[in-house]
Amino acid sequence: MHIPALFPMLGAIVAFVLSMLCLFAGSKPGFMEEYSVIMLNTSTVGESIISARVASDSTPSSALRSIIDSDAQNKIVSTNVEVSRDLNGIIGDDANKLASDLGIKQWYSMHMMDMCEGTYTPNATASSTKLNVTSCSNVTTMYHFNISEQISKELQTGKLHLDLSDIHWPSDIQNGLNDLGTALNALFALYAIGIAAAGVSIITAFIALFLHGSRFVSFGNWSLTCLSFFALLTASLIITIVQLKAVDLINKYGNSIGVYAYKGNKFLILTWVAVGIMLLTVAAWSVDYCLARKIKNREYTEKVGSGSWWQRRKKSDEASLRGHV
Template sequence: MRFSALIPVACAMVAFVLSMLALFAGNKPGFMEDYNIMTLNTSTLGHVLVPTPTSSSSSSASSTSSSLGSFISSLAQNITNSIEGELASIEGDIADKLAQTLGISQWYSLHFMDMCQGSYAPNATAKHVHKNTTECSNQTAMYHFNLTQTLNDQLHRGGLNLNLSDINWPSEIQDSIDAANTAMDATFILFMIGIGAAGVSILAGLVAFLVSGSRLLAFGNWGLTTISFTALLITAIILTVVQGKFVHAINKNGNDIGIYAYRGTKYLIITWIAPALMFLASLVWVFEFCIGRKQQKREYTEKASYTKRSKWSRSRI
């Protein structure tokens, strides 16, 4: 038994667990919700529907100034400023309750195989806000995130009976989501390969631990860990690129109508740790292979030397 063989087994186990968590995060409300690929804040979506008092009040003040003189204009301006302050406060309350009025959730989070949604607590504008998850979709392999359809369905059921065209929904948002879905399909296949190879390498590593010095087992384990490392590394790269482009596209096209996207930093961390651990496991198996080769050479040399001495002894007799 070679205890150093347990090092790559331990690395593969941790990588396997992290990858499984990344795969099944969000499979039910509240389960690893912070470990999402990205979050969409829709608490102010549709704020363009809320009337602002600035334009109407300024035109009123202008007409007052022209008709009643500077004194009355000044008095009217003071009254207008007071009214604007009250309206701004009311507008803030409206914006905070806007999602509820429209019938949509305040946030939507994309996981690898599903989507979750919910509200912010204590409210969307609080400093120390946390998420209340109300619903998660059914987990599906190669899940396709269709935000446009989800929001349209909820808006139709809402109190105002609106659709996305009423809030000037940009088509570029769903276009970027569709591109992300295509990339995620390829990522799912790579993820499965990486997880599967890591799982097999755990079993093969335990066999290598029991059968000490087997170069064949060391080479086989190196192959498995290398396959897992490569697949998980490409997965992490694709997820990082998709996440960055998707968040940029959402914020570029959606901020004006009140939708904001945020990266899932914690999710990226565990998806990068997994290939790093498999790379370490692969290096250890290379070391095990080299050590096994040296042992075989030493055993061969000792055996040859012993045979030579035995022949010399017999020849002298």
């Protein structure tokens, strides 16, 4: 058995699994939700709506009254200052209720092939929160993450029946996500190539275990792992750059209305670890190929230099005869 082939085979298996997890993280509620590409925190969107309406009218509107409990309403006086102070206290105490009454979720996450949404547990402002997933979209290749359409639909079905203009939703948020979505389409193809090449290399590595010192098998495995490595490397570079730009753009235009974007650091760790392991696998097959070639050359040299005494003597006599002619 060719034991040196065991290490690159294990490396290909690990890289294969990690790459698959990059694709399917978040594919169902609760499955690796924290490994999203981008997460949007919308738990404070209601604050901007209330603040804007209070600033324009000293008397809370019927829409505002629907999200303010009866005890708080009794405390509100006629001046703008007092109304703002009471409302701010209510917002700080019950941000969860605000998002619920608006109809939107507290967070939205973007994965490679779907989108999930949900609430924070115990609440959005707690020092340590957990993600409570309420639903995920259908898993689809080349998925388009249209957060504007999703939030618009939820606002209209909420208790206040608002639309995007009521919360001053910037179109630049969707523009940033559109660019990211376009990049994800290319990323899916790259991950598919990387996964397929790694999968085939696992099979050929298993064959190499029983073919000691085969240069052709080593070269074939090296080629497959190189293909997988460069596909995963390109995908990881693209997602790192595009993810950062999208988060900066969303925060630039969304923070003013209470939308905050966070890049998926755990997703980045996952994809870059897969790249690193595949690089080690490429290096292992490179060493194996060089050793196999060295062994083959030595065997060839020994074969050429070997032979019976009579064959060597005959060659020597023939050479001597030609020298006298």
